[in-house]
Amino acid sequence: MPDLVTAGQALAAESARYTAMGWMRGTSGNLSVTLGRDPLRLAVTASGLDKGELTAHDVVEIDGTGEALPGQRLRPSAEAGLHARIASVAGAGAVVHLHMLAPVVAAERWPGGIELRDLEMLKGFGRRAHDDLVTVPVVPNSQDMTVLGDAFEAGYDPATPALVVARHGVYVWGDDLLVARHRAECLEWLLRFTTAIAEG
Numbered sequence: 001m002p003d004l005v006t007a008g009q010a011l012a013a014e015s016a017r018y019t020a021m022g023w024m025r026g027t028s029g030n031l032s033v034t035l036g037r038d039p040l041r042l043a044v045t046a047s048g049l050d051k052g053e054l055t056a057h058d059v060v061e062i063d064g065t066g067e068a069l070p071g072q073r074l075r076p077s078a079e080a081g082l083h084a085r086i087a088s089v090a091g092a093g094a095v096v097h098l099h100m101l102a103p104v105v106a107a108e109r110w111p112g113g114i115e116l117r118d119l120e121m122l123k124g125f126g127r128r129a130h131d132d133l134v135t136v137p138v139v140p141n142s143q144d145m146t147v148l149g150d151a152f153e154a155g156y157d158p159a160t161p162a163l164v165v166a167r168h169g170v171y172v173w174g175d176d177l178l179v180a181r182h183r184a185e186c187l188e189w190l191l192r193f194t195t196a197i198a199e200g
């Protein structure tokens with residue numbers, strides 16, 4: 001697992017990339033990398049910054065509840081608690097939270113979960129192309145990360161590495177930032193396709 005400096009460099013580079021894609025507009029979105037498991041520790045992007053302009057120092061080390069470790073100059077993401085919960089429950093090495101449009105539009109149409117079927121791009125989302133049915137869970141938005149974490153855990157399927165938060169954005173995870181990015185890119189395609197087909 002990376003140290004805080006290496007993680008900071010990777011988080012800044014990934015944030016710049018997502019910003020260029022239009023998936024971290026304004027100050028939206030946040031990313032994390034797992035630094036250690038026993039006890040759980042993560043590096044997470046700092047709160048309220050332009051994610052396209054981060055340096056390797058604009059990250060905060062947090063514990064398994066999302067609280068910053070003592071002595072740090074920046075506040076962790078407001079959503080740090082959900083990153084920690086996902087890292088704990090799913091065993092993720094990296095979690096990305098993006099404000100892309102497609103998941104939010106799809107969640108508006110299918111608030112009980114978004115069903116994906118028989119699509120080659122499912123392979124890029126960590127599933128098989130011909131899996132009968134892949135359901136991406138949707139939970140209502142909340143400002144309380146314990147509420148969001150409980151809703152995530154209640155619907156958690158180890159085979160599905162994503163969670164859509166209605167009227168907010170999406171969380172995608174994997175063993176590292178590259179896997180998480182590839183899954184996020186493929187999921188965005190899958191959601192755009194599925195919504196476009198449903199609209200006829």
Ligand SMILES: CSCCC(=O)C(=O)COP(=O)(O)O
Nearest residue numbers: 027028029030047048077078
């Ligand atoms: C316009 S961004 C609103 C807050 C949010 O949803 C987000 O993803 C960014 O929060 P952070 O505290 O990580 O900057």
Ligand SMILES: [Zn+2]
Nearest residue numbers: 028029097169
């Ligand atoms: Zn957000």
